[in-house]
Amino acid sequence: MHAAAPPKDLRKAFPAVIVTLIAIHACMAVTRVASSLWVLKQGYGEWTVGVLLSLFAVAPILLSLWAGRLSDKHGFHRPVGVGVLLALGGALVAVSWQSIWTLGLSCLASGGAIAVAAVAIQREAGLMADDASQLKKVFSWVALGPALSNAIAPVMAGLLIDHVSFRAAFALAALLPLLAWGLAQRVPRHPPAPPLAGTKVRPAWDLLRMPALRRLLLVNIALSASWDSHSFVVPVVGHARELSASSIGLVLGSFAVAATLVRLAIVRWAVHLHELKALRSAMLLAMLMLGLYAWLPGTAGLMFGSAVLGIALGSVQPMVLSMLHQVTPADRHGQALGLRMLTVNSATVAMPMGFGLLASALGAAAPMILMASLLLLAQWPARALKSP
Template sequence: MQDAPPRDLRRAFPAVIATLIAVHACMAVTRVASSLWVLKQGYGEWTVGLLLSLFAVAPILLSLWAGRQADRHGFHRPVGIGVLLATAGATVALIWQSVWAMGLSCLASGGAIAVAAVAIQREAGLMADEPSELKKVFSWVALGPALSNAIAPVAAGLLIDHVGFRAAFALAVLLPGLAWLLAQKVPRHPPKPPAAGAKSRPAWDLLKQPAIRKLLLVNIALSASWDSHSFVVPVVGHARELSASSIGLVLGSFAVAASVVRLAIVRWAVHLNELKALRSAMLLAMSMLAAYAWLPGTLGLMAGSALLGVALGSVQPMVLSMLHQVTPPERHGQALGLRMLTVNSATVAMPLGFGLLASASFAAAPMWLMASLLLLAQWPASSLKNG
């Protein structure tokens, strides 16, 4: 099949983002529904932490492979594999209402994102001609999960409250099919095969570059902070006897704020200094994580989550843009897979650790831990340079 012209690729950009939203929304629905299901069944906070940890297990195993698949085959094959994984996981939770089924569902949903998102991010990067466009492109890419997180938790909470848990999992089953339909609107253009005699290098070889190492360290701390918020909100909301709809609104306020700040980055990307924006976001996130425990009521939690959404939502476009600038084009898939692997490897134990820490001390203690780590992460961030 012939390569698609660049103009056709750019025209397909909305379909690329919509595909990401649909795949990610399946995971977001599964995350909220499974967390609330185990809490309603009387399982402790550590069980919620274990379930959330499972979302990161499959990416550890699949991320580097997903990067190679994206570099070799392009967009459609990895996305198709992700769609199959997401559908299988959601179907298990729909049919078998048990803690083991929830675990398998979380595991499969995490794997689906690992495979599909790497290909989607790589595809989106092909649509930028210069560094300022990279920030715009990856703001839209980051906007996809933010939009799914804004809509999916609210939809899941409403379905749980008014219909039941099975209705929420039925929604999760339908979303991957929608993603595949959207993916068909993207022109097929398999990557060019490597030159004859070219030596294949492992993704770990990229860690020899100091800029990539530092970016990955900062990304790990910020991603774990996002995880701490995802863990603490259902636990704190349940402890305060908030309804599933209210908890969904708190999570949704975070996602809406993340969406708004990413739209702002799209608008003002040319005037934005990536490194300054990254370090400012780290300071704001650190402050809000430290203060979250004292926020009053649903409205207070929504306001705090929104500020965290502004801070953490601005990070991914900056990191992805800088990562693409310091990575050889033919290895973008590997770099994206390595990023996903390191983030999930470092945070797979975080939710379980969050659960144990919250059970032994205070529900918001995980946020205090992450505020401390963000303070330490300022050191590698201070030595980064703009590309």
């Protein structure tokens, strides 16, 4: 298969691509916050929260490589449509009935939805850049999607839970995939070029023969797990300190706002930014704050710690996606993105359950201290990376 030239008017649809990602990701973010708070309110405990959060990573393990092949073969709309159907179905289950089983199914479906849709969206966005500098800008905007949804969705979910009901929060999650599909129709359809005669499509695993991609994936795994530890610890620490759902939403929102701002800064100064230096600096800052987070005082302290982590971890994804596109062949970007999604979710699927066990046995600080140690080890592959 060879890469087809994108249509000239594709860049005009870039805002629709980004907002499509925001809407689908916000469905997952609302489901994640509402499900976590529901099980804690029912008295299930931290380990159950960990199980639910792990479910968000199960479906991507099964679907990511398939999503990559689907994107390389069909382009943008088909995988996004699959993601919309998964997100909508999962949200409607939670709206219909709240139980540990229905919420588990909802978490599973919304996790699969973002995995399938995000691979296609990231691939589509990469077609809108002509060089490495533009890749950093494009993927900073792409990374703003989850950051914006994480800034808005937890606050909205918390307000709906406090002032209306859990069902209202899940109803919001059901509306968001419909918005995403409407926006996706604004993106021009341009199927990729068919494979050349006699060309055999190689499996995604073949890409792991590339040392640069292997190292990049290892670093990405450590940073993604650190992000997951924050998502787990905030509701647990907030519940233990008897914070309201709205306050917990504000703490989560401060992380997302900081991640949004740092990604906007990358858009502005992408030309002057050294990818590897930025990546290594972010890892060091995240490692230090993860070690201190659980001892920060009050809601304001937690908001400050979350904001610092948002700056560190929020700056990483544009760098990783930009480097990934530079070290892999253009006609296999979908496979590489699917492989990234698979490795991240495979490595972190057990993390929330492990976080729950650690928090129950050793206290809320344990998951973040574990992640700080993991980031320390990840400095080794990060040091071995070279600029593309």
